[in-house]
Amino acid sequence: MSSNSDRNWSTLDKDLGRVTNMEYATQMVARPMVGISIALTFIIVAALAAALLIGDGSGNIIIFAAAGLGAYMAVNIGANDVANNMGPAVGARALTMGSAIIIAAIGETSGALLAGGDVVSTISKGIIDPAGLADTQVFIWAMMAALISSALWVNLATWVGAPVSTTHSVVGGVMGAGIAAAGFAAVNWPTMGKIAASWVISPVLGGLIAAAFLAFIKARIVYQDDKITAARRWVPVLIGIMIGAFSAYLAVKGLKKIITIELQDALLIGLGMGVASWALARPMVRRQSEGMENRNKSLKALFTLPLIISAGLLSFAHGANDVANAVGPLAAIVHADSVGEFAGKVSLPVWVMVIGAFGISFGLILFGPKLIRMVGSQITKLNPMRAYCVALSAAITVIVASWLGLPVSSTHIAVGGVFGVGFYREWESERRRRAKSGKSKAQIAPEERRRRKLVRRSHFLTIIAAWVITVPAAATMSGLVFLALNAVFE
Template sequence: MLAFLIIIVILALIFDFINGFHDAANSIATIVSTKVLTPFQAVLWAAAFNFIAFFVFKEHKVAGTIANIISENVISFKVLLSATIAAISWNLLTWYYGIPSSSSHTLIGGLAGAAIAAGGLHGVNTHPIFIAVIFMVLSPIIGLIFGFLMTLITVNLARNSRPAKAEKWFKRLQLVSSGALSLAHGGGDSQKTMGLILTAIWFYHKTVHGNTMSVHDMAMPGWLPLACYSAIALGTMSGGWRIVKTMGTRITKVNPLEGVCAETAGAITIFLTIVFGIPVSTTHTLTGSIVGVGATKRLSAVRWGVTFNLIWAWILTIPVSALVAGCIYYIIHFIG
């Protein structure tokens, strides 16, 4: 049993690492495209704030939400292993093709698919999945609205400034906004891995030690947040350049002012959802913010073809991850 637990912990941390380099583009795409930092400087900057999140976020409500997806009566190492393998597979596939899909929804879909394969529809708790699906739609819309309004307000406040001086200040401010977005990314996405590992630890204690407490009452081990924040920070340092191009240039071209507005809007949206324990996608949220910023110039400034392709990828993420996880569960179950 201990060997299974160790395997799941290792795979979950690998998923966290992949999440880091898969989603690195979210917090550095605009700062690289506006040439505020070089790609190497940007990933170091983002990775540092991913790790600083360890010292900022002491409540782990998002982790609790993830741990609540699977009904306790069907939680097993087979289910958790299937979900993790499916999430890793979809993340690597979308990274390879440069598609900024959601690591969050990949994991949620994987957990739901494996749980349904193990226990039918009663194997999942529908409430956290329902909330995730709702905010899959709402988070980019909220980011879009914040990005649109923030850009309008900022442009009006800076309209009398000399262009060269204003650009210099916004380049400095973009360091702050990208840092805030990386902090939010680390704080939100690392907790999803914590929830997965915490569920595995709970099942181990239940099976080996006869623990009767609910998974919701399971205390977070002190090493777990440190391990998860470290893994995502290391992953961010490894890059994610395929998706940088999509997020930084293909949706709409942004200048430093617009970069500040998009990143700040995305960070605010994610911080709010973390407070309420809602697992949202950093990718979805920032994409919405970038679209909102681009729409302030004119609707044609947004490359809607690229945007709609991203939306299709988002729609498919949960069901495809669920299907892959279900198939993996049946294979593992059949083997033994």
């Protein structure tokens, strides 16, 4: 009797287990649909609110469509671009995914609403000449096509797991629509040449600076016999450099709405903030390091808080600077539809900024974890010291690029910094191995050599390919969309 009872209970447990597995599988299938549903609801609400608030008569449809597309673009920026700021901190385990998303959402939203530029270039940094467009309606269709194509391209890149430049996506979209509307002569090719050069300059410069800081940390702190004493000397210096760099970065890129600051003044602000931060950090680091063991794990703890602060500052600056990628063309469409003419620069209405800010936050919360994991842990292994070098590189590279007058991509800089850290570790690991063993590289079997690679080559090639084709792909899509819109509504 007992045997039959045991068998019955065993059968019941198996059946309950199958039901549990089915419920879990159903949840896993339904979870992506919840995110898509919430994003779609936000896009529709943004479009309806804009149409009711601004549209009148025949303009309702245009405002409705433009606001929806702007919201869609903002969601995609949040899903893709913000990973570059939070990925290293999450990969280094300085932040959990949940806390990173909360910090990034607050930083992005506050940056967009408090310091987002109140005037944006509607044609994305002079890529096309507005005079080359026939009339206001053609200009509106060109901006619509740019929004549709750039948003679709960023969406596709997020789906395949490739962090791409949303700035370059918008540039490609505007260029393609301009060519379709007015021919190749409408494009400012010298400006496009500078943007193409930034494909190489941004990641290389970001990677070199990140690698240089990692080399410095290893030489001055990690490889010292007394690591704690070395950390007490140099960590405050690195914190001062970080605060100084971010102060200058925010002054140049993030405070346009509040005040216009020239580069030399921004550098002076950065210098002053850096010295003050160094002075404040010295006693703090000394207190934090008391009683710590003389090992690398202790050093990682000293870099955790500065890394979290740098991630938050990057998010604020990104929200202030890149929200225009989502709402610039939308502002241009609203201006052209309401005034009846188009302009190279227009003011950003508050409701347009709200769509951009909240769209970025929705995209980050709903779809951001995929790219955050990619940047933070799937390219190379990061710890707080390596991730700190990436964040510091992002701020310094933007300052250097501004000084040189070069257009750069924050995405390319951050991901280039991750690659730079990984490739430096590969080079250093090989150098130390050869110095220790005295063996040549040729004596290692090819399989063992591949196993020792610290940067995943498959991700490296995928990301580089996505970067290279971003502008031409977005331009081609935009040209086709413009021709379709023009044919349908002509």
